[in-house]
Amino acid sequence: xxxxxxxxxxxxxxxxxxxxxxxxxxxxxxxxxxxxxxxxxxxxxxxxxxxxxxxxxxxxxxxxxxxxxxxxxxxxxxxxxxxxxxxxxxxxxxxxxxxxxxxxxxxxxxxxxxxxxxxxxxxxxxxxxxxxxxxxxxxxxxxxxxxxxxxxxxxxxxxxxxxxxxxxxxxxxxxxxxxxxxxxxxxxxxxxxxxxxxxxxxxx
Amino acid sequence: xxxxxxxxxxxxxxxxxxxxxxxxxxxxxxxxxxxxxxxxxxxxxxxxxxxxxxxxxxxxxxxxxxxxxxxxxxxxxxxxxxxxxxxxxxxxxxxxxxxxxxxxxxxxxxxxxxxxxxxxxxxxxxxxxxxxxxxxxxxxxxxxxxxxxxxxxxxxxxxxxxxxxxxxxxxxxxxxxxxxxxxxxxxxxxxxxxxxxxxxxxxxxxxxxxxxxxxxxxxxxxxxxxxxxxxxxxxxxxxxxxxxxxxxxxxxxxxxxxxxxxxxxxxxxxxxxxxxxxxxxxxxxxxxxxxxxxxxxxxxxxxxxxxxxxxxxxxxxxxxxxxxxxxxxxxxxxxxxxxxxxxxxxxxxxxxxxxxxxxxxxxxxxxxxxxxxxxxxxxxxxxxxxxxxxxxxxxxxxxxxxxxxxxxxxxxxxxxxxxxxxxxxxxxxxxxxxxxxxxxxxxxxxxxxxxxxxxxxxxxxxxxxxxxxxxxxxxxxxxxxxxxxxxxxxxxxxxxxxxxxxxxxxxxxxxxxxxxxxxxxxxxxxxxxxxxxxxxxxxxxxx
Numbered sequence: 001x002x003x004x005x006x007x008x009x010x011x012x013x014x015x016x017x018x019x020x021x022x023x024x025x026x027x028x029x030x031x032x033x034x035x036x037x038x039x040x041x042x043x044x045x046x047x048x049x050x051x052x053x054x055x056x057x058x059x060x061x062x063x064x065x066x067x068x069x070x071x072x073x074x075x076x077x078x079x080x081x082x083x084x085x086x087x088x089x090x091x092x093x094x095x096x097x098x099x100x101x102x103x104x105x106x107x108x109x110x111x112x113x114x115x116x117x118x119x120x121x122x123x124x125x126x127x128x129x130x131x132x133x134x135x136x137x138x139x140x141x142x143x144x145x146x147x148x149x150x151x152x153x154x155x156x157x158x159x160x161x162x163x164x165x166x167x168x169x170x171x172x173x174x175x176x177x178x179x180x181x182x183x184x185x186x187x188x189x190x191x192x193x194x195x196x197x198x199x200x201x202x203x204x
Numbered sequence: 205x206x207x208x209x210x211x212x213x214x215x216x217x218x219x220x221x222x223x224x225x226x227x228x229x230x231x232x233x234x235x236x237x238x239x240x241x242x243x244x245x246x247x248x249x250x251x252x253x254x255x256x257x258x259x260x261x262x263x264x265x266x267x268x269x270x271x272x273x274x275x276x277x278x279x280x281x282x283x284x285x286x287x288x289x290x291x292x293x294x295x296x297x298x299x300x301x302x303x304x305x306x307x308x309x310x311x312x313x314x315x316x317x318x319x320x321x322x323x324x325x326x327x328x329x330x331x332x333x334x335x336x337x338x339x340x341x342x343x344x345x346x347x348x349x350x351x352x353x354x355x356x357x358x359x360x361x362x363x364x365x366x367x368x369x370x371x372x373x374x375x376x377x378x379x380x381x382x383x384x385x386x387x388x389x390x391x392x393x394x395x396x397x398x399x400x401x402x403x404x405x406x407x408x409x410x411x412x413x414x415x416x417x418x419x420x421x422x423x424x425x426x427x428x429x430x431x432x433x434x435x436x437x438x439x440x441x442x443x444x445x446x447x448x449x450x451x452x453x454x455x456x457x458x459x460x461x462x463x464x465x466x467x468x469x470x471x472x473x474x475x476x477x478x479x480x481x482x483x484x485x486x487x488x489x490x491x492x493x494x495x496x497x498x499x500x501x502x503x504x505x506x507x508x509x510x511x512x513x514x515x516x517x518x519x520x521x522x523x524x525x526x527x528x529x530x531x532x533x534x535x536x537x538x539x540x541x542x543x544x545x546x547x548x549x550x551x552x553x554x555x556x557x558x559x560x561x562x563x564x565x566x567x568x569x570x571x572x573x574x575x576x577x578x579x580x581x582x583x584x585x586x587x588x589x590x591x592x593x594x595x596x597x598x599x600x601x602x603x604x605x606x607x608x609x610x611x612x613x614x615x616x617x618x619x620x621x622x623x624x625x626x627x628x629x630x631x632x633x634x635x636x637x638x639x640x641x642x643x644x645x646x647x648x649x650x651x652x653x654x655x656x657x658x659x660x661x662x663x664x665x666x667x668x669x670x671x672x673x674x675x676x677x678x679x680x681x682x683x684x685x686x687x688x689x690x691x692x693x694x695x696x697x698x699x700x701x702x703x704x705x706x707x708x709x710x711x712x713x714x715x716x717x718x719x720x721x722x723x724x725x726x727x728x729x730x731x732x733x734x735x736x737x738x739x740x741x742x743x744x745x746x747x
Binding site for chain 1: 257258283284285311313314315316317335337369370373422423424
């Protein structure tokens with residue numbers, strides 16, 4: 001009805017009716033909104049902080065399952081070469097003396113080292129039954145990085161080389177590697193998440 | 205001065221020792237308790253446990269006889285990728301002649317493998333690898349508080365969690381509650397919280413509540429702690445829920461209303477069932493009990509006349525259809541009849557003869573009646589019926605002397621006929637049974653006979669209507685002898701020593717056939733026409 005054009009008595013130019021003029025503004029507004037939506041800057045929205053430690057508990061359980069599976073493996077589950085793994089030792093006195101940034105850096109380095117080691121393990125292990133465990137472990141590791149990102153922890157820039165890094169060990173067997181991985185999650189990663197500022201603000 | 209200083213120092217030291225003694229003693233007791241628990245729970249040697257975040261206690265047990273001195277033993281531990289370290293040992297006596305060698309560390313590292321070796325004189329006796337964060341043995345929760353909530357069968361248990369940093373969300377608690385008079389308790393588990401509400405408890409019962417703690421085993425692990433000191437509390441006594449009480453009252457009230465409504469709606473039915481009405485004959489006899497007070501004779505006298513005008517009243521009920529013979533033969537000597545005069549006897553004898561003939565005629569008639577199965581042809585007189593009428597006339601002409609009247613009266617046999625309601629043609633015989641066809645032998649009264657004779661015709665005419673008209677057509681020699689009663693047709697048959705056959709007759713001419721039922725008052729409606737029973741009455745004729 002609004003689009004109907006009425007013609008004058010002499011078939012002259014169509015006379016614009018009242019409805020036509022009234023609909024002009026909504027049309028322009030709709031067009032404007034569509035254009036703005038398309039051209040919206042693609043900035044990612046801030047992530048909600050993942051403060052529930054049950055996520056980490058779940059990762060720890062799956063890592064423990066992988067460790068048990070690796071212990072029972074007899075063939076095709078050897079590391080081709082020694083890998084650098086983070087130290088998992090936690091001395092509470094020492095840990096509490098460190099500031100958040102140091103703790104964060106320590107955790108992020110360790111996660112990066114483990115990621116590299118597990119990738120190497122994935123290629124080393126020929127036992128197909130363990131592949132699912134290792135893949136799951138690598139996936140969880142990436143998820144932990146996402147959890148850290150959600151806590152407004154700055155991005156980690158990996159070092160150029162792992163040689164000479166402080167606070168690292170060498171692991172020569174798959175079992176040791178997975179044990180380190182489990183201990184690392186239970187210890188330092190968990191302590192960092194417990195003390196995260198973003199989660200502290202929510203609690204208080 | 206120095207002596208004073210020394211003495212003061214000594215005194216101060218003594219006081220400090222006195223103050224610290226209880227805590228030391230308590231610590232020793234705690235260790236003994238934990239050691240006894242671990243001796244049962246842990247199979248490996250040495251048994252190690254951590255009480256806090258930074259300590260570790262390891263021990264092993266040896267018999268008193270075999271154990272050497274402390275110096276013979278060495279306890280060394282090595283963290284992963286680190287150098288080994290030693291731990292000083294101490295000896296603690298234990299129950300049952302045992303000795304405990306204890307190593308205590310105040311600085312530990314977690315999340316790293318620790319290797320422990322125990323040597324006795326250079327010989328390795330114990331070897332164990334463990335992670336300290338997996339061997340926690342905590343103290344039982346403190347400040348266990350139990351209080352009642354506002355609701356029935358509930359208790360609120362709260363406690364203080366162990367003061368361990370970073371481990372609050374890894375704690376697992378177990379609450380046990382046992383009724384005071386029982387040994388079987390129930391256990392509730394609480395995760396990472398310091399408060400628990402117990403539900404489903406008995407009301408008004410005393411309970412014993414205890415709590416213990418353990419790490420959940422994901423990040424940290426350990427052994428169950430000892431039970432906390434018991435707390436006794438009594439639950440709230442049982443009380444009636446006001447909602448349930450009010451609902452019960454409302455439902456019972458509605459139920460009572462429904463029952464009352466049912467009872468009132470079926471009042472009559474119930475009364476009829478519980479107090480059944482005893483049938484009384486009041487309705488049949490109007491005014492008998494209300495007006496005459498049960499005097500039947502008076503009532504009969506009042507209502508007899510009215511009955512003639514209200515035949516419907518009598519016919520409303522079923523009337524018995526049987527013939528009742530009321531015999532009033534008197535055996536009293538005062539009533540003995542004088543001998544009959546010869547003439548009378550002669551007349552009687554003659555009549556006897558005639559009677560025999562008559563009887564024979566009647567028998568024939570009876571046979572005819574039996575053969576005849578239809579009754580709808582009315583009152584066609586048969587040839588021998590006229591003969592019977594003639595015989596009656598003859599009898600009338602030779603009446604029995606009146607002196608015999610009293611005799612005959614006294615010896616009259618009353619034939620009563622019950623009124624019958626059937627008026628249909630097919631039941632005509634029933635009607636006729638009662639009504640007529642009687643051979644009526646009157647006494648010596650001629651007029652009676654004449655009247656009876658004359659009335660026979662009227663009887664014939666009124667036979668269709670039945671009952672009462674026949675009653676009216678008969679003349680009773682003695683009015684007092686007329687039996688009273690509604691619906692009954694009475695005829696007096698003179699007992700003249702003559703035996704007659706009485707049988708039901710479909711026609712008025714079949715006189716002499718009368719049904720005689722001895723004292724049969726019940727309704728015995730005869731559906732079919734059949735001859736009446738023939739009975740002979742021996743007549744005591746003293747004459």
